Amino acid sequence: MSADTAMPVRAPEPQPADGAGTSRRSERVREALRRAAPALGLYAAARLTGMLTMAAWAWWIGRHPRTTLGLAWDGTWYTGIARNGYGQVHPGAGWAGLHFSDVAFFPLFPGLMRGVATVLPIGLINSGLLVAWASSAAAAWGLYAVGERLHGRRAGTLLVLLWGLLPHAIIETMSYTEPLMTALAAWSLYALLTGRWVWAGGLSLLAGLCRPNGIAVAAAVCCAAAVVLWKDRRARRNWRVWTGAALSPVGWLGYVAWVGAREGSPLGYFAVQRGWGSRFDFGYDALMFIRHLVIGLSRLGYYVTFALIVAALLALVFLALDRPPLPVFVYTLVLVVIALGGSKYFASKPRFLLPAFPLLFPAALAMARARQRTVVVTAGALAGLSFGYGAYLLLVAPMPM
Template structure:
């Protein structure tokens, strides 16, 4: 057959990607990300399990039950009550005049998840609360690693997770409290915002806003990221995902504030009256400064001095974070959390717990440790572990003050 009469052969068209193929690729990316994070997650799990084991051993020694200390202490009692019976409990304080405890002060996502777990699994409310908190802490640790790896590489990501797991108040990450859940939602919202997924960032910020009052920091960070995107990229101004993500980010927080205000009978801003009756309000740090003066001139519990130290270090870390020039969303998130923690009145000993979700504050330390000699890193981690394990045990078994 001559070239003139040859039948042309068409190349087979490339197969179009199917929905199943796209899902498989996404799963592959998730599995790959999890494999990279596995060493960091193993170190985190080891740190938290060791801390809980030491606390449990001492608790049993003094006749206390570790499960009760972790799952049914202070705020954990309120969350368990909401999970069992819903909202509606109001108790006047027996020790402080004018203080009224109203369970509307507690946001609904954590107790809602706890109740859902008890419906699906044969667990008590206390055990379900611990399960939700522990799963959330693991998800938070993974997200913290992902952010650290994205910004500075795997070594920094691993050290960032280790530092977060060895904070003095890290025992709270193992309790039936809302901080692990908020941190998990916040860190993945920030990751989505930084990596150009504005809609996911908005959805996660909305959910985070249903977890804690200070989760408004997540919405602020997501809105900041969206605003910068709109300013820097004109094409994004026609992208509905950017606008939608920013619009829905504060809806969880604002929605509960409005609902709780009306439920309390106080109208649109009734929630803040609920907080005031708890003895909690924003006074720009006046109460905190007064208490610090008391600590300097007098004597009080070790927990208060640790709170003063942690708060001071957080302020220094905020300045160092700014000098490190992180993505704006991360800095705004950390800034809002620090302002709320430092500027809030009463419950001085709870300030380190309020700062627990502020993981970006640890970035400068993680970067510095990544550049240090291995011996320095080992000594530093060992010292932090000793402090975290001892202090966590002290908080739950000796201090006996609201965290």
């Protein structure tokens, strides 16, 4: 499927009466949800089993599962922002020369946490988990929608299942931003593939308020718009294309500009990131860490991370050979470059790649063509790895996720 055929630019159509239009849209949503229901059921079963596995382990070692899911690592920072707003700065205990500022974290997720906690009397920890779980469900539906459109229902279902059985899939049920980012990205890409430019731009704007690598969604929207505007003269008169492209980077640019004004420098956000030890070094730090793994000994999680990075690079090659639509490939490529090109936090790189779901297309297509028995055995093996390793990461591994 080429980028042109996948992204039709539709001329404005006559709008039906409000009642008829609402009824028609509701029927389309119900039909889409009915088609996605098997994939969503499999995803829910996978993640529920993973959480129960983690919960049993947590109770066994004397830890509370809810607190562990809601306050582990970055979850503590998001809860603090939701409760008190921005302004926390901590010295990097054990990290020489570093200082950690909470403005490194983008505002959409803690904002949603605070909003839910204001409406529902469930507290901030439960609110964060509710937002994360709802985002995971929306992401699974979005993955299915993109997969079904590009490769059919079976491949779409297997894509969702694979995403729910990744070794780091436990993060999809934690108070982290990756589920929300994935949901916004998937539906933005789906909007592009179906010619809904304003929706694509609006969702990209929200993705840019969610995570630093949300800029990958804007890159996909802008590249798609540039190609369509160049190839199709009629598109140049379509305000929806221009609006979608203009909206797409606003969230990311707006937050970076706000941090810059707060820090007193246009590049203030990147100075904050350097305070965390994060900078883009074209992968030099990651290569040095891999060299250390090859010639020395380290913890299990780092070797798993190395293996997952290799798998991601191979999947990117296979994805490129499959010639996906332009926005899908641009989005994935930008995510991979940001994740692997950044310094520090080597063990977190698989988490940074969680939103890069198109990397799973080659595996989903291979499974879609395989025999049922092969699919069941493969899914069972992945489930065992995902449930066990996820609990290990959250409860045992002494490294940031």
